[in-house]
Amino acid sequence: MADFFRLDGKIALITGAASGIGEATAHTFSEAGAEVLVVDIDGPKAEAVARSLPMSQAFRCDITSEKEVESLFAGIPRLDMVVNCAGIGLVGSIEETGLADFQRLFRVNVDGSFLVTRAAIPLLKKVRGSVLNIGSVAGLVGVKRRFAYCATKGAITAMTRQLAVEYPKELRVNCIAPGTVDSPFVEGYLEKYHSHEKERVRAELNERQPLGRLGQPEEIAKLALYICSPAADFMNGSIVAIDGGWTAA
Template identity: 60%
Template sequence: MTDSFRLENKLALVTGGASGIGAATCRELVQAGAHVYIADINLAAAQALADELINAQPVAMDVTSSASIASALNAIGQLDILVNNAGIGLVGDITRTSEEDFERVMKVNVSSVFLVTQAAFPKLLAAHGCIVNIGSVAGSVGVKQRLAYCTSKGAVQAMTRQIAVDYPKELRINCIAPGTVQTPFVEGYLEKYHKHEKEKVRAELVARQPIGRLGTPEDIASLVRYLCSREAEFINGAVIAIDGGWSAA
């Protein structure tokens, strides 16, 4: 099994790579033998993670800025793997979501996937590469009080399928749809919206996953590694749930 899911000589770029699922993905890809570019708007955090790893380097990137993306990619030669992981959340139904907040979520969660993928596309085509988009179960099922977030993650699923249809032999692209994962993202949500009832709401989040626990960043990172490996060569244009049974229930 030590020879399975190896990524030697592969160069990977992970957006939002300095924390949570992104950081776990960077660690997993390095462990698989890849060289990883840790792309994050927080360069200090990306540098700190790179210092822990044997084959990684930080890259400053604002995924909502074409200029920032171009600058980062210009410093990169070969690119075999792109993981579009950066994203934000928002609580609110259709009556409690402002136009400004809706557009911000769409910009960070959808436009960024378009911009980074488009900018990286020539390098990925040259390498016959692999793209993994980090979506969410919220793109497949309705989640209460998540109008903007559900909309954005549904768009990521659609974009994944569409690119796969246009370029079926040139590269592979898939989307991972996690359930609730124990990350700083979730902790920030609890702190902002449920400061005085964190444990109650945490228990509710756990209960949404029939398996009885939250996901871990490592759960998701392992699937990213698999999808980027030669063992997954027949998987393309797929949206793969990793949600403890949530979307099956």
Template identity: 45%
Template sequence: MSFRLDGKRALVTGAGSGIGRATAIALAEAGAEVYALDLQETAAKGVADHITSTGGKCQPIACDVSNEDSIAAAFASIAGLELLVNSAGVAHIGTIFDTNPDDFDRLYRVNVRGTYLCMQSALKLMSRGSAIVNIASIAATSGLSARFAYSMTKGAVVAMTLSVAKDALPLGVRCNCISPARVHTSFVDGFLAKNYPGREEEMLATLAASQPIGRMGTPEEIAQLALYLCSDSASFITGSDVAIDGGFNNLR
């Protein structure tokens, strides 16, 4: 493996499922000792059990990233940290016309406030050579239908990434974000089952076709990019929003 993380401690939020889970596994396979944070304790324990059963090191931590006290308790259990991947997030389907304030605030609390709190806490523990990777989205920079609140939060993640990258230069800490296009996760399957019962396969094909490459991404593909950005091989990369979108932005 090219991008080794031996001897490094990594914290992954939203590690219980989807991109977060795949990232926690990828970092552990590369030699990192992983702290797997998730709102659901059973989900955090599930990925930790998987990692340890294959010879890796992982400690599960139940944590609500939108809650300052919960974040403080989680980071208090960590002696040091070299890597942070902010993958915890919630999605929402809706335009500005039908997005209510409660949904807007809920997405802000998790996707924006949670990312801010975790970066602030992590930076207190980090030394030179450390790295932060935030999971943003192409929704931050592309006009997507019915993604009003979600796009707002991911635009904020990109902006925070650039600001932190600048402020952290004197500390020797890099900060980048990843902007995926559609990724096939359990959220997608659940959304289709709820809104298009009996038409799941048809709608999966429609979602896949929206990427010029002809398919959705996988959590593991996003995780491999996160692994690279965490590794010393990416030591010349900071303040970047890296698209992994199957040609969505440039080839449509």
């Protein structure tokens, strides 16, 4: 039974793998036997993660740069799965959102996934590989003062479904939509927007999810392992919420 969840002999490229959900996914995939390509704009952190994993390599790459993504893939002869996890957030209603910030969010969260996925597809088609996008509940429901973030994650949901329809037999494309997860992403948000009232806002974030707590990166990573493993061979075009019940309401 456990063999269904093994990734022995597989090569997994994970963007944003130097931190949070991507880092936890790198560890989980490595424990399952995969060779992990740790891709991140933060080179030293990517190196540190890769050093902690057997059979792993680090690549510093800004996924918003077509040139950098092309040269990254020029050195990758074989690939079984891509996890598009790199992403950034922004707080603000539409009236509080400047065009430059809106475009910055799209560049990282949408253009980045587009460029990496497009570059990976020829390799993935050869092995009936897998693309896993890390979306968000913000791509499924409206979240107050997350106008730009919701827009980018809605695009990720739509891109997942479109690709699943385009390549139904050549590869699998799925999306995880996490609720709020206890990662440096959330810590950064608390520091930037609520440095004097962190504990109060942290309590609000916990309450937003009916289960009453944040998710842990490792919990998202375990779902990522299932979706990328042979056990999920029939899963294609799925958007899977993992959010302590948030979107059930």
